[in-house]
Amino acid sequence: MPSKVENWKDEVYGTEIREHLLEFAEEGWESIPEDEHDAWFERFKWWGLYHQRSGQESYFMMRIGTPNGVIEPGQLEVIGEIARDYATGPADNPEFGSAVCDWTTRQSIQLHWIKLEDIPEIFEKLESVGLSTQQACGDSWRNIVGCPVAGKDKHEHIDAWPVAEDLHETFKGNDDYANLPRKWKVSVTGCDEGCGQGDINDLAFEPAEKDGELGFNIRVGGGLSRKEARLARDIDVWVPPEQAADLAHGMSALFREYGDREDRFNARIKFLMDEWGPQKMRQVLQDEFVDFELETAGEDMRDQYTYNSGGNEGHDDHVGIHEQDDGNYYVGLNVLVGRMGAEDTLELAEIAEEYGSGEVRLTQRQNVIIMDVPEENLDDLKSESLLADYSPNPSPFMRGSIACTGTEYCSLSIVETKNRQVRYARWLKDNVELPADHEDFHIHLSGCTASCAQPQIADVSLRGMKTRKDGEPVEALDIGLGGGLGEDPRFADWVEMRVPADEVPGAIRNLVNNFKDLREGGETFREFVADRDEDTLAELVKPEETDYHDPYMHNTKMTWYPYAEDDDMDASPAPTNGDGEPLPSDD
Secondary structure (H helix, E strand, C coil): CCCHHHHHHHHCCHHHHHHHHHHHHHHCHHHCCHHHHHHHHHHHHHHCEEECCCCCCCEEEEEECCHHHEECCCHHHHHHHHHHHHCCCCCCECCCECCEEEECCCCCEEEEEEEHHHHHHHHHHHHHCCCCCCCCCCCCECCCEECCCCCCECCECCCCHHHHHHHHHHHCCCHHHCCCCCCECEEECCECCCCCCHHHCCEEEEEEEECCEEEEEEEECCECCCCCCECCEEEEEEECHHHHHHHHHHHHHHHHHHCCCCCHHHCCHHHHHHHHHHHHHHHHHHHHHCCCCCECCCEECHHHCCCCCCCCCCCCCCCEEEEECCCCEEEEECCHHHEEEHHHHHHHHHHHHHHCCCCEEECCCCCEEEEEECHHHHHHHHCCCHHHHCCCCCCHHHHCEEECCHHHCCCCCCCCCHHHHHHHHHHHHHHCCCCCCCCCCCEEEECCCCCCCCHHHCCEEEEEEEEEECCEEEEEEEEEECCECCCCCECCEEEEEEEEHHHHHHHHHHHHHHHHHHCCCCCCHHHHHHCCCHHHHHHHCCCCCCCCCCCCCCCHHHECCCCCCCCEHHHCCCCECCCCCECCCCC
């Protein structure tokens, strides 16, 4: 039997959701029948809208999809204006203020506190500059990810941007692929760095050479969600760039027809790959879904990849100042936990126009890149006050910090994340010293097992849990070690479970100190972890209280907003009307 979500989708889905969404926006929050909330909230995702968590009824998170992280000149200013004018909620975040832009691990933008009644105006403003929320969420093609400097990178083998752009234009709004069993995530990479992270995508195009021609080898079935992480597997297929869209048609149609629509937990291509294996996957693709002869895989260029590899080489996270292939430069700015205030976003748009072309790109490490900066403009750009907060040369602990949305807005999260990881990074910067040869040290904090912060591919992986301390319930984190991609991809080993959140910085300090004392030669952190079993690693990660203070130890999931002064559910002003005023109670 199809799942209840499949039944909802059979009634209304895809582009037709928009007309219903606009009707609800005109009539207001209360026009959505209460017994149909779950169905409509599931459908709204197709247009990039997630209803926020309990206590925040009537407010939505809005996701704007950007192909390959490319924000064209003029677009960032509009994004900042929308954040400023429409994304201010009833409570302020103590670290980031009232209105923010979140840059995501899939090179997209998320805004919060969006009111249903404002959506038509927001859509109009986005579409006036060529932006859209279409399929930024939902059971369909998500935004294409890849090397954020594709087309302008000195290190790329093949320019992947035309392929990513073609896939974006082909499959966004395509009714044949609008209703898939679950989300469909695609990566296109053409460079040395491997920054498309194809290993953790449903479908990955990665650079390869065959008979002297450059194209892409195909990998299928990667993903991190829940506790079922998989690396994408080689299906022995190579395609030239001009056949990439045809291959993508075939693979997503295969998933549409054979993906599990009865059990949403199993409705990902990685589970079909588990069942079939690469050989059958290739054969079914050939026999039923493409009308050309599939070429066998070419010479793989993945062994040169450095992105998130643990090797401390290359320009693997794009932070810093790097020369483009045209002689101009791109300047990668570190955005701690991927969050930037609306006013800072507008200032970023201004300086991108003043010193570069106005184009800004987003990375999968939640950072931003100013593109096309002439060499003579670099010194003036570096002197801008904005770069004091968003540095091109940050501490490794700031540079490597990633966090998901957490209990601030997300109904799935178990713990607070963004502000906590900010505090972790600052404390570690002041109290822990890495070996001189380690410029990168990745700490990813995910509020639950959904893995939005990609914790399994970090040096230190943190995953939200609960425990008791001194007899009281507190927020806690599982600790994993040694994850990463690159030439030898591997997932983190989970070595300490349910560590009280205020003891995690001490655990990381003990780990780093033990690493410095015990490493041999130029051993990298990932090599150090890989050479030791879980019991040994657990001894090196000794949780410890320090002078670090965590103000979010209480159960933030049980509050309407973790940072509000009156933080119980009864203090919530939600739901509200289109002016943000609380709606009258039913009783």
